[in-house]
Amino acid sequence: MSEAARAAAPRTNRLGLALADYKGAKTTLCAGCGHNAISERVLDAFFEMGIAPERVAKLSGIGCSSKSPAYFMGRSHAFNAVHGRMPSVATGAVLANRRLLALGVSGDGDTASIGLGQFGHLMRRNLPMIYLVEDNGVYGLTKGQFSATADAGSTLKTGVVNELPAIDTCALAIQLGASFVGRSFSGDKKQLSAMLKAAVAHRGTAMLDVISPCVTFNDHQGSTKSYGYMKDHDEPLHEISFVPSFEEIDVEYAAGASVDVRMHDGSHLRLRKLEEDYDPRDKARALSRIAESHGRGEVLTGVLWVDPDAPTFLDLLELPEEPLATLPAERLRPPREALAAVLEEFR
Amino acid sequence: MGVNDFSIQVATVNGSGSQSANAVLLRSLFQMGIPVSGKNLFPSNIAGLPTWYTIRASAEGFVARKKEVDLLVAMNAESAREDVAGLRPGAVVVYDEPLGLASLRDDLAALGVPFDAIVRTVTGDARLSKLLRNMAYVGVVAQLLGIELAEVERAIERQFPGKKKAVELNVAAARAGHAHAAGKRFAAGALRAERMDANRGKIVIDGNTAAALGAIFGGFAMVAWYPITPSSSLTEALIHYARKLRIGPDGKASFAVVQAEDELAAAGMVVGAGWAGARAMTATSGPGVSLMSEFAGLAYFAEIPAVIWDVQRVGPSTGLPTRTAQGDLLSTAYLSHGDTRHLLLIPGSVEECFTMAGQALDLAERFQTPVFVLSDLDLGMNVWMSDPFPYPERPLDRGKVLSREALEKLGSFARYADVDGDGVGWRTLPGTDHPAAAYFTRGTGHDERARYSERPDDWEKNLQRIARKIDGARAATPQPELSGSGARVGILSAGTSRWAVEESRVQLRREQGLETDHLRVRAFPFADAVREFVAAHDRVYVVDQNRDGQLGQLLRLELPVELLPRLRPVAHVTGLPLDARSLTDEIAGRENPS
Ligand SMILES: Cc1ncc(C[n+]2csc(CCOP(=O)(O)OP(=O)(O)O)c2C)c(N)n1
Ligand code: SF4
Ligand SMILES: [Mg+2]
Numbered sequence: 058m059s060e061a062a063r064a065a066a067p068r069t070n071r072l073g074l075a076l077a078d079y080k081g082a083k084t085t086l087c088a089g090c091g092h093n094a095i096s097e098r099v100l101d102a103f104f105e106m107g108i109a110p111e112r113v114a115k116l117s118g119i120g121c122s123s124k125s126p127a128y129f130m131g132r133s134h135a136f137n138a139v140h141g142r143m144p145s146v147a148t149g150a151v152l153a154n155r156r157l158l159a160l161g162v163s164g165d166g167d168t169a170s171i172g173l174g175q176f177g178h179l180m181r182r183n184l185p186m187i188y189l190v191e192d193n194g195v196y197g198l199t200k201g202q203f204s205a206t207a208d209a210g211s212t213l214k215t216g217v218v219n220e221l222p223a224i225d226t227c228a229l230a231i232q233l234g235a236s237f238v239g240r241s242f243s244g245d246k247k248q249l250s251a252m253l254k255a256a257v258a259h260r261g262t263a264m265l266d267v268i269s270p271c272v273t274f275n276d277h278q279g280s281t282k283s284y285g286y287m288k289d290h291d292e293p294l295h296e297i298s299f300v301p302s303f304e305e306i307d308v309e310y311a312a313g314a315s316v317d318v319r320m321h322d323g324s325h326l327r328l329r330k331l332e333e334d335y336d337p338r339d340k341a342r343a344l345s346r347i348a349e350s351h352g353r354g355e356v357l358t359g360v361l362w363v364d365p366d367a368p369t370f371l372d373l374l375e376l377p378e379e380p381l382a383t384l385p386a387e388r389l390r391p392p393r394e395a396l397a398a399v400l401e402e403f404r
Numbered sequence: 405m406g407v408n409d410f411s412i413q414v415a416t417v418n419g420s421g422s423q424s425a426n427a428v429l430l431r432s433l434f435q436m437g438i439p440v441s442g443k444n445l446f447p448s449n450i451a452g453l454p455t456w457y458t459i460r461a462s463a464e465g466f467v468a469r470k471k472e473v474d475l476l477v478a479m480n481a482e483s484a485r486e487d488v489a490g491l492r493p494g495a496v497v498v499y500d501e502p503l504g505l506a507s508l509r510d511d512l513a514a515l516g517v518p519f520d521a522i523v524r525t526v527t528g529d530a531r532l533s534k535l536l537r538n539m540a541y542v543g544v545v546a547q548l549l550g551i552e553l554a555e556v557e558r559a560i561e562r563q564f565p566g567k568k569k570a571v572e573l574n575v576a577a578a579r580a581g582h583a584h585a586a587g588k589r590f591a592a593g594a595l596r597a598e599r600m601d602a603n604r605g606k607i608v609i610d611g612n613t614a615a616a617l618g619a620i621f622g623g624f625a626m627v628a629w630y631p632i633t634p635s636s637s638l639t640e641a642l643i644h645y646a647r648k649l650r651i652g653p654d655g656k657a658s659f660a661v662v663q664a665e666d667e668l669a670a671a672g673m674v675v676g677a678g679w680a681g682a683r684a685m686t687a688t689s690g691p692g693v694s695l696m697s698e699f700a701g702l703a704y705f706a707e708i709p710a711v712i713w714d715v716q717r718v719g720p721s722t723g724l725p726t727r728t729a730q731g732d733l734l735s736t737a738y739l740s741h742g743d744t745r746h747l748l749l750i751p752g753s754v755e756e757c758f759t760m761a762g763q764a765l766d767l768a769e770r771f772q773t774p775v776f777v778l779s780d781l782d783l784g785m786n787v788w789m790s791d792p793f794p795y796p797e798r799p800l801d802r803g804k805v806l807s808r809e810a811l812e813k814l815g816s817f818a819r820y821a822d823v824d825g826d827g828v829g830w831r832t833l834p835g836t837d838h839p840a841a842a843y844f845t846r847g848t849g850h851d852e853r854a855r856y857s858e859r860p861d862d863w864e865k866n867l868q869r870i871a872r873k874i875d876g877a878r879a880a881t882p883q884p885e886l887s888g889s890g891a892r893v894g895i896l897s898a899g900t901s902r903w904a905v906e907e908s909r910v911q912l913r914r915e916q917g918l919e920t921d922h923l924r925v926r927a928f929p930f931a932d933a934v935r936e937f938v939a940a941h942d943r944v945y946v947v948d949q950n951r952d953g954q955l956g957q958l959l960r961l962e963l964p965v966e967l968l969p970r971l972r973p974v975a976h977v978t979g980l981p982l983d984a985r986s987l988t989d990e991i992a993g994r995e996n997p998s
Contacts, residue, residue, distance in 0.1 A: 078839075082855075109837070110842075111835065111836065111837050111839070111841060111842070112835060112837075114680070114834040114835070116676075126844075127844060127856070131842065132841075132842050133834075133842055134832070134833075134834035134835070134836075134841070134842045134844075134845070135842070135843075135844045136676070136679055136706075136845040136846075137844065137845065137846040137847065138672070138675075138676075138702065138847070139698050139699065139702050139847060142668060142669070142672045142698075142699070144669075144672075145628075145664065145668070145669040145670075145671070145672025145673045145675075145676065146672045146675055146676035146679070147676060148628075148662065148669075148672070148673050148676060149626065149628065149672065149673035149674060149675060149676025149677035149678070149679070149680065149682075149684060150676040150677065150679060150680040150834065151676075151680075152626055152660045152662065152673070152676075152677055152682070153625070153626060153677040153678075153679075153680035153681055153684070154681065154682075154833070154834060154835050156835055157680065157835050174665060174666070174669075175665065175668075175672070177665075178664075178665040178669065374660050374661075375655070375656055375657045376656060376657060376660060377652065377654065377657075377658065380680075380682075380835070381625040381626060381658070381659065381660060381677075381682040382625070382677075382680050382681030382682045382833055382835075383681065383833075384625065384658055386623065386799060386800050388652060388658045389623035389624075389625060389650075389658055389683070389800060390621055390622070390623050390796070390800065391620065391621060391649045391650065393795045395649055396617075396621055396793065396795050397792075397795075399617065399645065399649065400607055400792045400793065403607035403608055403609045403613075404606075404607055404608075
């Protein structure tokens, strides 16, 4: 290939795939919707990480956010299930085929309102999957009612005030057993990309709550999930860089000023501290720092908690390497003698 | 009523440990070669409320609940008076002496037995004697009916395998009871057990365990569940036996079990696993089915295999959680909103629990749709005699799945296109390593290529295709079973009702000279044979174990309108398994109005 041809050829990842191989259908969400930006970051991350789209299963509930899997990675199977119940569908899919890389996309209503029960139990099982909450504080698809992540005191466009406290999905996830928990902002390209790549590398549940403004129903003065509010209140804990296992570490590592988290697959999560003493491997600190942030009206972003080697639900089940979905018939049906023998018990 | 034709009812207190004694009594009769069946009528309670166990011996092989009790063992002070009041004249009652029941009626053969005194000769331990009183009544009943003591002892050994001390004590208690009643056999009058040879090769098993074994040999790969009576023992048996039968030489399980957070999640997990290609199932009862409604519609419309066992109990609501009914026919047949119609399999024996467990998994994958198996508490939790289950000879049916190699040849595929004319599309499994493998599964309107569509023609075409698919499944589901021919009066039943119907037909013939034919429905949507049966009979009694005659209502929805006047609903729901006498009286009364 000539220099010129090489320059003109699209950039490819370690599988030889181009970014175009990770595209989906054209979005039908509103222009400027935070969810669209997240879709871009997601497909970027999978491209950069060199994950074959065929290995990925995209799962979602119902909502504008839950529609978004149609708009990226069209070569991945997808399942747009029912409202608030994606976690159970994902659990079944991962158990059926443990080689799938499951990516769940949900909304704040889908997760924290109708789906809180299944969400909690998914976190508790630490099922290997990525779980994204595209969090805009409202039900976009049903035209802007408050969801359970809306902050107390925030207002709808109509002036209606939310009187109830917000559910913090990150605090819940940490408490319940998810092993990688972070919060980010659809507008923070660099932070979100690094966190998504780390989530891809993680082996248990990676739960990311991503503030994702709804430009149509919740981007006004009085909203705490607007672009404007995030501009003033985003409080990053650290600057994040991610070094995948297949790349040389060339970033300089200054002990003391940074935290280096070695992920289970050998990749590294580098967190350059912006806060003196924050270490995302300290669960109690994570929870107290989140609580503090609520008091101060700040939106704490970054990797809040990570336990790279925590046992996952699959570890408990004694499953074979080969997916249950494709086990051969002789593994699924015991032989004739086995039936005769077991029936003897009932004679 | 007489030789090898009697029913025994044992009335005790829940939690008093009488199950073992009742199982021994039942097994002793079984070992004597006498056809026998047992039914546990228990409360929704762990300990303290009254509970009854009925054992029926029938030389003719009738296993339905017998309405009349021939011999009552009254051990429970709380229920004793009512139990005695309900007996037919001439019945035998064996009672715990302090209950003083002899004076209640003078038309019974009553025998007071000092159980405490008898047990005192076996042990001084108060806790043990509470349990051993039960085995003492087994000894007494054995003596009265002529059940061989050696068979009782053999049954005790079987009941407590490897527990030498327990066997010794229980045998001693049974012997003491037996000795006490020596010379009192006259009290039982005509009731007598005599050795026969009807049980050679038979097994005794409950329907839930049979279903579990059926799933294990039917190739299930995943079960998600949430405990609920009367289905819990199905999944528990599944876990128990799968751990014995489905662990590979590598020590790895060829199945996954998840105790979900509720039935909604259990259904979601089954749907997720079915989508990803694993043969997945759940077992529940009415309240769980109600919660699964939204997922049932999704699986129907997105065309995902799922198997849901509904071991029915009495509803609505929490109803009678420990009593039997068949009241979920209508709710499952069309479960969920919009246009749905589900495949139902309705087992009528423990053997069918076994075979249908595998068939359900096959049908779900073949037709890419939820399959409900409607068992009931009577079938699932009571023990039944059966021939040993046949090993499934047909290979697992994994349905239409396109492999990577097939895609290589085809180049692309359309998930919901009816390429074979049977309404069943080809699917790919997530993870299939081909760039054209993926499709987008959704509960929203879609076209043949699974793309979002709100077009009226797409909607209509798709839904009509699914209707054709489900209709086509009728030929692949278990066909109805016909007994009798040429009669003018027909009886239609489903599930466990068949046992009462079969006995009732004999009663109607003997007592009324009325010939009947019987068609036992085993699946929904109904096979053509159902319509033909109704068309061939002047009057068809439709037997139901629910208030509103749901099998009859389903027939009304599905049969040609000109046949409907022939249908005569016979619906009963008391929480007790249907008995033949109630049926016979009702049908005879309607056939010969006086
Ligand atoms: C059982 C059920 N109830 C209600 C709805 C209506 N509904 C659709 S989306 C939605 C809320 C979605 O909110 P969220 O998850 O925050 O997603 P967003 O649209 O904001 O991205 C609701 C209530 C539904 N689809 N299903
Ligand atoms: S309504 Fe809100 S959440 Fe939905 S697409 Fe529009 S901006 Fe996004
Ligand atoms: Mg929302």
